[in-house]
Amino acid sequence: MTRPADPAPVEAELARFSRPVRWVHGLTGVLMLVCIATAAVLYNGSLQVLVGHRPVVEQVHVWCGFALPVPLVAGLVSGSYRADLRRLDRFTPHDWRWLRSRSRRDGRIPVGKFNAGQKLNGALSAGAIAVLLLTGVVMYDTGLTSDAWRTGATLMHDWFSLAAGLLVVGHIGFALRDPIAMRSMRTGTVPRRWARAEHGAWADEVDRTASGRGGSPR
Amino acid sequence: MPADRPDPLGGAPVGRRIVLGLLGLGALGIVTGTALQDGVSNLLGPIETRDPTGLVGLFPAGDTFRYYSVTGSVEQQGARDYRLDISGLVQRPARHTLADLQAMPQTTLVRDFQCVTGWRVPDVPWVGVQLGYLLDLVGPTRGADAVRLTSFDGIYTESLTLEQARRPDVLVALRMLGAPVTHDHGGPVRLYVAPMYGYKSLKWLSGVELTRGVVPGYWEGSGYEIDGWVGASNGRTADDPTS
Incomplete structure (x- = not known):
């Protein structure tokens, strides 16, 4: 007996990232990468020797840095973006267990729209960006504070940018390992199967909302 | 569920x-x-x-040189093609090769190098010809009261008053850190103005022009002070003087 050939798998897609969220992510990402590239030139002796043009590189770095929080703040006009921020902000007891667990990916600990690692990355990145902006302003406006504070700001800027750079490297590393997650930042949707495996509690929640509205889970 | x-x-x-x-x-x-x-x-x-x-x-620390260049790549110059021109308001314009400079009386200084952005490299050994010695060779004319220094990177310029230029701790440096000045540090010949912030110590020195009145240099155009005394300019009062 042969089974009838499977129909072309038209898998149900769940809406994961709204358009405003994707735009905030994209713009922040581009600005962050430009900041990192220019920072590398300003900071690393060999790259500085290679590229030169220090004043130009510096201006690009400073203005991309000042622009970095703009999309993050402008996104707040969008309800879907605010909702995602709320989810990233809230840590449940499950999240702490997930962070401590060695088998966190086996699905036994319920994972919502964002797992605890993503929440942690979001908070650390936001905090680092805030510190980089604050210290950047102190460094840029030389008349703002005393010399000693500016030295402190420079040191903080250096170390926080190193930390932020590591977060970005980690973030890109995780993204490259999961093409579906990466694609969802472009298209906004994920296959239901992926949602079940990676963010089971969120998939349930979406289904419940759909059935609560009288729609049938497709 | x-x-x-x-x-x-x-x-x-x-x-x-x-x-x-x-x-x-x-x-x-x-x-x-x-x-x-x-x-x-x-x-x-x-x-x-x-x-x-x-x-x-x-890692972000202090106490080491950071390399600044204001243009793209800077051509390499060595013993064969390096020239230092001394011109402007002088009685006898001069052109020196690297060998000429090496044959002149050398002065050794061990001084800190302090950048206006905060980093400081302690106890750097410098060896070179006093700028004042070179000025005596050409004989500034009566009207000259400042020097304008130019770099073979094509953009970087600096300036000093004649009085500052004649200080014994202002060197046309041929060696630093125990070796000939490397290209990245502004070699083969750079300026070292011991009592002032690093931006005054012009890299890739190729010209000394005597002028009437100080012509502001490259970094002065970005708001740095013409008289860049360490610890007494650019709002940095906490730095220990390096003279």
Whole structure:
């Protein structure tokens, strides 16, 4: 007996990232990468020797840095973006267990729209960006504070940018390992199967909302 | 359905606490930074100077040179093609080769190198010809009261009053750190103005022009002071003088 050939798998897609969220992510990402590239030139002796043009590189770095929080703040006009921020902000007891667990990916600990690692990355990145902006302003406006504070700001800027750079490297590393997650930042949707495996509690929640509205889970 | 499903909006606002905590840490770092910087430098500085891999240099510390260049790539000049022109309001314009400069009386200084952005390299050995010696060779005319220094990178310029240029701790440096000045440090010949911030110590020195009145240099165009005394200019009063 042969089974009838499977129909072309038209898998149900769940809406994961709204358009405003994707735009905030994209713009922040581009600005962050430009900041990192220019920072590398300003900071690393060999790259500085290679590229030169220090004043130009510096201006690009400073203005991309000042622009970095703009999309993050402008996104707040969008309800879907605010909702995602709320989810990233809230840590449940499950999240702490997930962070401590060695088998966190086996699905036994319920994972919502964002797992605890993503929440942690979001908070650390936001905090680092805030510190980089604050210290950047102190460094840029030389008349703002005393010399000693500016030295402190420079040191903080250096170390926080190193930390932020590591977060970005980690973030890109995780993204490259999961093409579906990466694609969802472009298209906004994920296959239901992926949602079940990676963010089971969120998939349930979406289904419940759909059935609560009288729609049938497709 | 499992009973322990998390309420999507429940839980503690940990994210906000992390953000605020980091901001607090950053602000504390700004206020206590100078002491912290000294600590980090004391810790990493000695390791960095002895580190053959150069990896420690990737960490943010003080006490090492950082390379600044205001143009793209700068051509390499060596013993064969290097020339130093001394011109302007002088009685006898001169052109020196690297060998000429090496044959002149050499002065050795061991001084800190202090950048206006905060980093400082302690006890750098410098060897070179006093700029004042070169000025005596050409004989400035009566009207000359300043020197304009130019770089073979094509853009970088600096200036000093004649009185500053004649100080014994202003060198046309041929050696630093115990070796000929490398290309990246502004070699084969650079200026070293010991009592002033690093931007006054022009790299890739190729011309000395005597002028009437000080012509502001490259960095002065970005708001740095013409008289860049360490510890007494550019709003930096906490730096120890390097003269």
